[in-house]
Amino acid sequence: MTTQYTPESGARWTAAHPSTLFAEFLSLVLRPAGGWAPVSAMVELMAELGIDEALVRAMVSRQKRRGWLEPEKRGRLRGYRLSEQALAGLTESDKIVWHPRAEARLEDGWVLVTFSVPESARTRRHLLRSRLGSLGFGAIGPGTLLAPARMEGAMNAVLRDHDLSRFVDVFHAQLAPGGDPAEVIKRGWDLAELNAAYLEFLEVYRPVVALWAERGPDDRGYDVEAFQDYVLAFNRWRRLPLRDPGLPTNLLGAEWAGRDAGRLFEELVDLIRDRAIDFARGRWDADSP
16 A cells, blocks of 8 residues: 545555554454444445455455454345454453553563574564564563563463463563663663654644544545544554553653653544444445345
C-alpha cells in the first residue's frame, strides 16, 4: 500500500502489511459486530482498505489454520466466526493497545531476562527479542532485557506460547541503593524515538479528529471514510503502546507526548467507532437472505 493523505476525508492510508490490517479488522469490526461475517463481506470491506480479493481469501485461510476463524454457514451465506481462542487473544491485546500504559511503580521492582540462543536457532533469538520488545522490554546489555515487574505475567505467556522458556533465565531485580533509574532507562529504551512517534501521531491525527468533530452524527455520507479511518488509525496507533514500557512520568520529562497521543486516539475512536461498525455490519446484513 502507498501512503496517501486526503484532508477532505481525513482518511490516512499508511504503508501497512495487509495481514495486520486484516487482524485489526477482526478485532475492531468483526468482534463487536457479532463475531461472524460472510466471506463476501470481508472481501468487500477489505477492498475499501486497498486489499484485493485473492489476498483476503489467503488471509482468511491463514487465520483459519491459526485457529482464530472457524467456518460457519448462515442460511445461504458461507462465513467465519471468531473462535474462543481468538476472543481470548484479542482480550489480552486490548489491555495494552487501547490505552497508554499506566505508570509502573518502580518500587515494585523489575523483571530481568537473560537469554542465550545458539546460532542454529537464530530465528528464535529474533522472535524472543521482538516479542518481549513488544511488551516494552528494553535491552540493557548483550542478551539482557528489562521491564517493570508488572510485565512478568505477559512475559511468561509469550515465553510459553512460543516455546522460548528454555532459552531464558528470569530474575526479579531491584536497583541497588544509590543507583540512578534514569540512567538505566536511558540505556535500555530509545525514548526519544518513541516520543517522536507519539508527536507524529498527534500531528497527523489532530486535524482528522477536528474534521470528524465537525461532522454531525446523523450525516451518514461519510461512513465508508469512518471505516477507513478507524482501521487505519488503529493500525498506526497500536505500534506505539506496544513499545511503551509505561515508565514513571517524572523520568520521562515534561515533553513526553504519550498521554496526549493516547487521549487523542480515544477521542477519534469515540467519534467514528459506531459509524465504522454500522457501515461494516450493513455489508453483510445486505447480503443476508
